[in-house]
Amino acid sequence: MTKNTVIMLTVKAIESAKQKEKPYKLPDFESLYLYITPTGTKSWRYDYQFNGKRKTLTIGKYPYISLADARNEKELARQMLAYGKDPAVERKRKTLLANIAQGNTFKKITLEWFDTKKRNWSINTREMIIRYFEKDIFPFVGDMDIAQIKPLVMLNCLKQIENRGALEIAKKMRQRCTEVFQYAIITERAENNPARELAKAMVTHTPENYAFLMEDGMREFMKALQSYSGNILVRYATELLILTAVRTMELLSCKWEYVDLDKRYIILPK
Incomplete structure (x- = not known):
């Protein structure tokens, strides 16, 4: 093997790659690599320089994004850089425009998510979940593009529930909102989950043991x-x-x- 020989990834190498205690990379070519987490999740990433700063473009998860597709996405990113455009910014702009065109509001995505989950719940649970969304969540973020909702917006929304003393409801609705954002990410209508880390910023509910009779x-x-x-x-x-x-x-x-x-x-x- 000569000094200038380029070793590129193969599908066999990707399929056989196992998770380790710490995240690691399987390099392909020209800063494209497969990022493997300790849980075994594999995602394509591309490192690049823009305005003197190192940045990373997350292309998508394997096997949903194949090796060939990941290389094509990398080439598109290189073309954007050649024209002075930031690939990560352009990707977010594309997602935003698509959401606006399709009307991907938080309420719309929530109702989609609810429709896929409701068969697993009792009638009472279904009614309770949708009632709390309509009362406490939709009035604040229901009409917003789900991809543009920031953590502070969601926190302020949930704080409205906390402020009336309904701490357990606030906790449960944060969990439900987290599921909605995760559904939006999986269906490629959002890239981030602003509700996931909010637990640390919310009031902790201390459960009380109910009195009982012997x-x-x-x-x-x-x-x-x-x-x-x-x-x-x-x-x-x-x-x-x-x-x-x-x-x-x-x-x-x-x-x-x-x-x-x-x-x-x-x-x-x-």
Whole structure:
């Protein structure tokens, strides 16, 4: 092998590459390389200089972006540099224009994500999730291009929930928003997830253990419940919660069509 021989990547070398304890690179040619993380994710990257600064263009994940496609993208980036354009900036501009043309708002992407996930949730969970999005998230960022939403914008949005004392809801909605942004990244409508790291900037919710009764105390409670002089529905509902161990929302949404008195059971919808 001569001194000037160029060793380029092969599909076989890419397929056989395994993850290591630390991220590492498999170089191809002219600063194109495959970046492999400790989790095994493989993505194409291209290092270049622009205005005297070293920059990196993330082309995409392998195998979604093949070796041949990655080389083509690198050549396009080199052409942009020849014309004095920053490939990374041009890529973001292209994504923005595509989102504007397609109307890729946060609300639109959220509803897409919701449609793909809802079959895994109960009816009550579906209603709760979409209700919180409509109440707490959509009024602030629903009409925004999802690719242009910054971490501070999302933080201010979630702080509105925290400020009314709903810390657990704020935590759950940050998690849901994180899933929406991840879905947008996978479907190539966004490149960053501004909700992912916000947990460190939010108020930490300290859960409280609910009071509970031991066996003797439960006997006394049931006796007292029988003599409860308030609304009879409250008494019956409390007895049902104790006897069936269903969740409060499941009991509140229960219908007679779910109940079989002859067989003495209740079938709750998923």
